[in-house]
Amino acid sequence: MTELKGALIGCGFFAINQMHAWKDVEGADIVAICDRDPERLKVVGDQFGIDRRYRDAEAMFADGGFDFVDIATTVQSHxxxxxxxxxxxxxxxxxxPFAKTLSDAKAMVEACRNAGVALMVHENFRWQTPIQAVRKALDAGTIGTPFWGRFSFRSGYDVFSGQPYLAEGERFIIEDLGIHTLDIARYILGDIRSLTARTKRVNPKIKGEDVATILLDHENGATSVVDVSYATKLSKEPFPETLIELDGSEGTIRLTQGYRLEIAHGRGTTTMDVSxxxxxxxxxxxxNIQESVYAIQQHWVDQIKRGAEHSTSGADNLKTFALVEAAYDSAARGQTIDVGAML
Ligand code: NAD
Ligand code: 89V
Known part of the structure; x- marks a missing residue:
């Protein structure tokens, strides 16, 4: 298979996972890296044996010699x-998060569409093995038509030590973590017509909200709840597991802590380990997150080679990003937001 040559921009905390995953992905190789911080450039360049190193993205594009770019910087530069x-x-x-605002995200999709180039958002959570297992169980039809769901991520894990910027923004959990959970809700139960959200800040040391509860009205008539918290101290820390409950006309699916999947229906109950x-x-x-990084990057290569749309294309991700903006708007105004009208 011909190797695609890639260039990575942003050699920070999370890019290490992406660089490891690129080593495992079949059909692609990273040939150049860029970071405006010379120390990060050296750390990543030395660790992964990349000689072509740039402090300026324009200079890297001017030199060229790569088939795609992997942007792993924080949102300000996206x-x-x-x-x-x-x-x-x-x-x-x-x-x-794809962009700072939905209008920026729309402009980015438009720019790539006009240029005729593929654009994928690294929205990796739907690629996690347990999430894929839930989707497969639902697609098998055993629980009939789903009418209710809960997508829950409640943790007391210290995310701020690895990602200090998360404590500094006016917005925190919906934009950083809830964005994944909302994407999972869309992936499992379909697109959303409207939503209602409530937020809270419990940790006094951070600026943004660290708790959010969001009620979703799906286009297919199902109702779901996305609840996320980094202020929840449990006896057994579940980070970074998303727990799922689905009720259908013929049965139920439960993804519980410890990567246990239970499918109950008229003919009995099946339990699986989906670690x-x-x-x-x-x-x-x-x-769990690291394996999904590998999976989404392999998907990038596979779809480029097939000339097919990516599961989390820029266009797809507008529908997830709109939920983030709608959730903040709903929490601020205390109102239900029509998501369809935003797209
Ligand atoms: P980070 O601050 O550790 O790293 C970002 C790097 O980008 C820094 O080294 C910085 O110098 C560099 N940079 C910023 N702007 C640049 C520019 N214009 N040109 C060149 N270099 C530039 O941040 P991080 O924690 O690695 O997060 C990066 C992104 O990854 C964020 O958007 C974050 O939300 C996301 N993230 C995703 C997941 C996931 O599971 N998908 C997990 C963690 C973080
Ligand atoms: O996936 C993320 O975006 C991370 C974390 C899981 C820590 O919230 O920031």
């Missing part, structure tokens, strides 16, 4: 870098 990729006719992967693999470079408890 629009400029995606538009730079479009101008240079280079397909792009962009980390979540993620511990990849050679991964470490607990992050291995």
């Amino acid at each position: 629009r400029a870098l995606v538009e730079m990729a479009a101008v240079n006719k280079v397909p792009a992967i962009c980390q979540k 993620p693999k511990l990849l050679s470079w991964a470490s607990r408890p992050w291995h």
Whole structure:
């Protein structure tokens, strides 16, 4: 198979996972890296043996020699870098959150569409092994038509030590973590017509909200709840597990802590272990996320080779990003928001 050559921009905390995953992905190789911080450039360049190193993305694009760019910077630079990729006719992967605002995100999708290049958002949570298992169980039809769901991520894990910027923004949990949970809700129960949200800040040391409860009205008539918290101290820390409950006309699905999947229906109950693999470079408890990084990056290559749309294309992710904006708007105004009208 011909190897696609990639360039990565942003050599920070999470990019290490992406670089490890690129080593495992079949059909692609990273040939150049960029970070405006020389120390991060050296750390990642030395660890992964990359000689082509740039402090400026424009200079890297000017030199060229790669088939796609993987943007692993924080949100502030996403629009400029995606538009730079479009101008240079280079397909792009962009980390979540896709953009600072929905109008920026729409402009980024438009720029790539006009340039005729693929754009995928690195929205990896739907690629986690347990989430894929829930989707498969639902698709099998055993529980009939789903009419209710709960997508829950409640934790007391200290995310701020690895990602200090998370404590500093006016917005926190919906934009950083809830965005994944909302995407999972869409992936499992379909697109959303309207939502109602409530938020809270419990940890006094951070600026943004660390608790959110969001009620979703799905287009197919199902109702679900997305509840996320980084202020929840449990006897057994579940980070970074998303727990799922689905009720259908013929049965129920439960994804419970410890990666246990239970499917109950008229003919009995099936229980499965849907634990993620511990990849050679991964470490607990992050291995669930790390395996999904590998899965989404392999999907990027596979779809590019097929000339097919990505599961979390820029266009798809507008529908997830709209939920983030709608949730903040709903919490601020105390009103239900019509999500369809935002797209
Ligand atoms: P970080 O601050 O540790 O790293 C970002 C790096 O990008 C820094 O080294 C910075 O110098 C560099 N950078 C910023 N702007 C740049 C520019 N214009 N040109 C070149 N370099 C630039 O941040 P992080 O924790 O690695 O997070 C990066 C992104 O990954 C965020 O958007 C975050 O939300 C996301 N993230 C995703 C997951 C996931 O599971 N998908 C998990 C963690 C973080
Ligand atoms: O996936 C993320 O975006 C991370 C974390 C899981 C820690 O919230 O920031």
